[in-house]
Amino acid sequence: MIGNLEGLFLMPEKGIDEETQGVVTLVRRWADKEVIGDRLEYRRNYPSRFDEKRKTLFLAMGLQRLAVPEEHGGFGWHTPGRMRHVLRVLTEIGRADCSTGVLLAMNCALFTVVTRFCDGRNGLTDSLASSYLEDEMKTASCILTGPGHAGRETPLFKGRSILARAAAAGESATVSGEDLRPLAAGLAADRFLIVCADSDGSPCLALVPVDAPGIARSERVKAAGLDALANADISLDAVTIPKDHLILDQDAVSYLSACLNLMLGGVSLGAGLNFFEIVSDWSDSRVIKGGTVLKENPLCASVLADTAEEIACAGFLLHDLAGIMPLTDHPGPSGMEAVYTYSAMIGAKAQQGIMRAINRGLELMGSAGYAREWHAEKHWRDVKTIQSIMCGTGAEAPVKMDIARFFYNCSEI
Amino acid sequence: MNGFDDFSRPMEYISPLDRHFRSVLRRYIEQEVMPFRRQYDEDWKDHAIIEPAFDKLMGELGLQKALFPPEHGGWGITRSDYIFRFAYMLCEELGRADTGMAVALAVTFWPLLVILVEPFVNERLIAEFAPMFCNTKKAVFAANAMTEPQGGSDIENMGLLRGRTIRTTARLEGDQWVINGHKLWPTNSGGAASLFGVPCTTRPGSDDLNDFAFIYVPAGAEGVTQGGPYEKAGMAADKNGDIFFDHVRVPAWYRAHGPGSDAEAFYQLIPFGQVASSAFLTGAMMNMYERLNEFVSSRTYRNRPLKENDAVAAIIGRIAGDIDICRILGHEAAMMGDRRNKPYGLPLTSEELVGKIRNIKDFISDRAVENFGKAMDVLGLYGPDRDWDIEKHWRDIKIIQLWMGGKQLCQMESARYFFNCETV
Numbered sequence: 155m156i157g158n159l160e161g162l163f164l165m166p167e168k169g170i171d172e173e174t175q176g177v178v179t180l181v182r183r184w185a186d187k188e189v190i191g192d193r194l195e196y197r198r199n200y201p202s203r204f205d206e207k208r209k210t211l212f213l214a215m216g217l218q219r220l221a222v223p224e225e226h227g228g229f230g231w232h233t234p235g236r237m238r239h240v241l242r243v244l245t246e247i248g249r250a251d252c253s254t255g256v257l258l259a260m261n262c263a264l265f266t267v268v269t270r271f272c273d274g275r276n277g278l279t280d281s282l283a284s285s286y287l288e289d290e291m292k293t294a295s296c297i298l299t300g301p302g303h304a305g306r307e308t309p310l311f312k313g314r315s316i317l318a319r320a321a322a323a324g325e326s327a328t329v330s331g332e333d334l335r336p337l338a339a340g341l342a343a344d345r346f347l348i349v350c351a352d353s354d355g356s357p358c359l360a361l362v363p364v365d366a367p368g369i370a371r372s373e374r375v376k377a378a379g380l381d382a383l384a385n386a387d388i389s390l391d392a393v394t395i396p397k398d399h400l401i402l403d404q405d406a407v408s409y410l411s412a413c414l415n416l417m418l419g420g421v422s423l424g425a426g427l428n429f430f431e432i433v434s435d436w437s438d439s440r441v442i443k444g445g446t447v448l449k450e451n452p453l454c455a456s457v458l459a460d461t462a463e464e465i466a467c468a469g470f471l472l473h474d475l476a477g478i479m480p481l482t483d484h485p486g487p488s489g490m491e492a493v494y495t496y497s498a499m500i501g502a503k504a505q506q507g508i509m510r511a512i513n514r515g516l517e518l519m520g521s522a523g524y525a526r527e528w529h530a531e532k533h534w535r536d537v538k539t540i541q542s543i544m545c546g547t548g549a550e551a552p553v554k555m556d557i558a559r560f561f562y563n564c565s566e567i
Numbered sequence: 568m569n570g571f572d573d574f575s576r577p578m579e580y581i582s583p584l585d586r587h588f589r590s591v592l593r594r595y596i597e598q599e600v601m602p603f604r605r606q607y608d609e610d611w612k613d614h615a616i617i618e619p620a621f622d623k624l625m626g627e628l629g630l631q632k633a634l635f636p637p638e639h640g641g642w643g644i645t646r647s648d649y650i651f652r653f654a655y656m657l658c659e660e661l662g663r664a665d666t667g668m669a670v671a672l673a674v675t676f677w678p679l680l681v682i683l684v685e686p687f688v689n690e691r692l693i694a695e696f697a698p699m700f701c702n703t704k705k706a707v708f709a710a711n712a713m714t715e716p717q718g719g720s721d722i723e724n725m726g727l728l729r730g731r732t733i734r735t736t737a738r739l740e741g742d743q744w745v746i747n748g749h750k751l752w753p754t755n756s757g758g759a760a761s762l763f764g765v766p767c768t769t770r771p772g773s774d775d776l777n778d779f780a781f782i783y784v785p786a787g788a789e790g791v792t793q794g795g796p797y798e799k800a801g802m803a804a805d806k807n808g809d810i811f812f813d814h815v816r817v818p819a820w821y822r823a824h825g826p827g828s829d830a831e832a833f834y835q836l837i838p839f840g841q842v843a844s845s846a847f848l849t850g851a852m853m854n855m856y857e858r859l860n861e862f863v864s865s866r867t868y869r870n871r872p873l874k875e876n877d878a879v880a881a882i883i884g885r886i887a888g889d890i891d892i893c894r895i896l897g898h899e900a901a902m903m904g905d906r907r908n909k910p911y912g913l914p915l916t917s918e919e920l921v922g923k924i925r926n927i928k929d930f931i932s933d934r935a936v937e938n939f940g941k942a943m944d945v946l947g948l949y950g951p952d953r954d955w956d957i958e959k960h961w962r963d964i965k966i967i968q969l970w971m972g973g974k975q976l977c978q979m980e981s982a983r984y985f986f987n988c989e990t991v
Contacts, residue, residue: 300947301866301873301947301948301949302866302867302870303865303866303867304865304866304867306867307870308870310869310870313868314868315868315870335948337948375952375953376608376952376953377952377958378943378958378962380951441717443724443727443732444728444732453975453978453979453991457975513936513965516965516969517968517969517973517974517975518973518975519969520969521714521752521807521966521969521970523969524799524800524801524965524966525797525798525800526797526800527797531799534800534965535800538940538943538951538961539951541944542944542948542950543948543951545944545947545950546947547866547868547873547945547947547948548868548873548878548882548945549882549941549944549945549947550882551868551876551878551881551882554878567878
């Protein structure tokens with residue numbers, strides 16, 4: 155049964171060609187052989203094993219180039235029509251290890267946004283792509299909007315504070331901001347894609363390499379999950395970047411958010427699927443009340459059903475979201491704005507559903523679910539971390555405001 | 568509201584010790600535990616930072632003596648009519664700082680309650696074990712070695728299984744019990760405990776409560792082997808591991824009371840455990856409120872403090888409302904326990920009392936799990952950040968929902984009482 159996840163968790167297959175299926179199969183083999191089949195060792199020596207396995211995936215298998223355009227030597231999975239395929243790959247990786255999935259998701263989001271919004275500025279795509287073709291692992295991180303500080307007015311993106319500022323001057327631009335919190339991997343990242351406010355206060359994106367003078371990082375932030383992705387706050391003191399590293403288009407911010415909701419949803423979905431495998435094993439082999447196999451007890455069966463139901467529904471929602479990504483090409487409210495809203499809505503729903511699935515399944519595993527040995531608790535911590543960072547701030551309230559704004563034309567919330 | 572102390576509790580239930588003792592305890596905890604708790608996770612194995620804090624609280628302040636009668640150097644709390652409420656206060660205050668530390672202390676009391684609470688008092692065993700806890704300034708731990716590999720939480724399901732699935736055996740040879748078996752996961756195992764309370768069977772497979780035995784085993788007895796502590800998602804201050812009993816011999820009088828009485832005295836531990844669990848959770852939630860309040864007052868959405876946004880206010884208002892309700896319910900559960908000696912009270916072994924207290928613990932657990940998750944989401948990017956403390960509580964308190972049979976056993980015990988179920 156466990157080898158038949160696809161037979162149990164039905165997903166729309168539309169548009170999955172042979173090449174895509176080949177990549178997905180390859181990644182699944184990596185997940186099974188390199189990580190899932192070697193869990194004990196992977197857990198004991200996590201930092202070194204993480205780097206080693208990631209290197210296999212990113213460099214030996216070439217997935218670092220997944221979203222690099224084909225004409226630049228990549229797989230070319232950066233277009234809206236390819237999002238369904240990216241989702242499949244990230245799900246397979248999330249099944250093995252969320253941290254690896256989050257890193258690839260941020261890399262993919264970077265290329266997806268840059269290639270789309272840098273028309274006529276091929277220099278940026280060229281230089282970015284060529285660095286990703288090198289035999290060296292690359293780590294991109296994203297800094298989105300966040301909570302502001304009381305008493306300090308900031309420009310806003312859909313109610314959320316934009317904490318970094320960008321100003322173009324001649325052929326360069328400067329970026330500033332204090333104590334910015336990346337989504338993950340702030341200590342390891344070699345470049346940041348940062349939501350900024352331009353000189354008019356409008357949202358834009360800046361791509362900032364970490365070797366630019368004026369960047370300071372805090373000490374490592376200890377976090378609930380994603381243990382391999384050491385995070386740190388970033389301060390930018392008038393950091394100079396080439397002007398073409400600035401994307402002065404609000405839609406780019408919306409698109410980045412939509413891509414991350416989809417991609418990180420895929421990572422969490424993978425973790426949920428592996429949790430399902432773990433809890434299936436458990437419920438097959440444990441007895442209660444002196445002899446009843448766990449899954450044959452009606453109460454336990456209903457808890458198991460909750461787990462499967464939440465994961466299956468999250469998977470369906472995310473695949474549907476991937477299917478509407480091409481709508482971002484449409485002009486008007488049915489285009490970028492709609493996809494942004496749907497991605498926020500589905501991203502939150504999927505993360506909540508997967509989190510609930512794991513929380514319910516842990517109830518059956520009792521203490522074993524809490525022990526690192528069974529790996530269930532790692533998925534629980536990792537998915538919660540992803541869920542919280544994608545909330546941004548204020549729990550579901552900002553997303554509810556996005557939804558209300560879109561569906562009811564609210565203008566003051 | 569002035570602060571976390573203003574969450575409701577029925578004032579007529581408050582014990583005479585509460586006000587004074589709570590302030591002393593809080594001062595200790597705020598000096599010795601809270602400034603260091605963010606380092607506890609990395610100290611899960613060695614307890615190099617954690618142990619000195621335990622020494623201060625349990626040894627120097629003397630909490631580990633609390634249950635023993637004054638003539639043995641203790642505080643005599645088990646002779647008062649407010650032991651449950653005292654325990655609630657203690658566990659809530661400690662839970663506010665660190666639920667792992669709270670459970671390690673409370674579980675030290677747990678096996679001792681079997682011989683210290685009327686009507687099940689064993690003076691000879693009290694005299695035997697009191698010096699271990701009362702004559703030292705170092706922390707001394709005890710553990711209830713209940714869970715077995717094959718049965719999970721079956722041992723806590725005495726109402727239905729009546730000890731039938733216990734595989735740890737006790738055989739009387741002359742004036743000694745010979746114990747064989749394997750236990751896992753007890754709080755304060757993994758090398759911490761000096762004394763175990765061990766539920767055993769004198770006739771494997773029997774559901775006759777006369778065959779259930781509760782026997783004390785010193786951790787240093789020949790034939791006792793302890794594994795190292797498990798690595799867990801949280802609760803670093805509470806060590807858990809495997810314990811093997813291989814032909815361990817203890818004096819015959821180390822059995823708590825004898826056939827029949829052992830099971831009854833042991834069953835009393837269920838309400839104690841559930842009330843303490845409720846207190847850990849309300850304490851942790853009160854600290855969550857403190858940290859959450861700081862965040863929503865200082866960080867903004869639409870350039871206004873988060874708490875001043877109606878949609879966010881609805882979320883945090885619900886969280887605070889739940890804490891308020893849970894604290895009232897927790898105190899009610901404690902009071903149910905303390906009414907046991909009153910004409911209108913129920914014995915600790917009654918199905919009604921166990922069902923109702925389990926019900927309250929289940930309710931509070933669910934609210935805590937949900938609200939800690941929600942509070943992390945309110946903090947968003949900062950939710951998983953250890954500096955805000957909420958993620959630590961979130962990791963720690965999940966196990967409270969899972970232990971002692973977890974949510975599902977709570978639901979079954981509740982159904983058994985309220986619907987007269989006979990087979991579930």
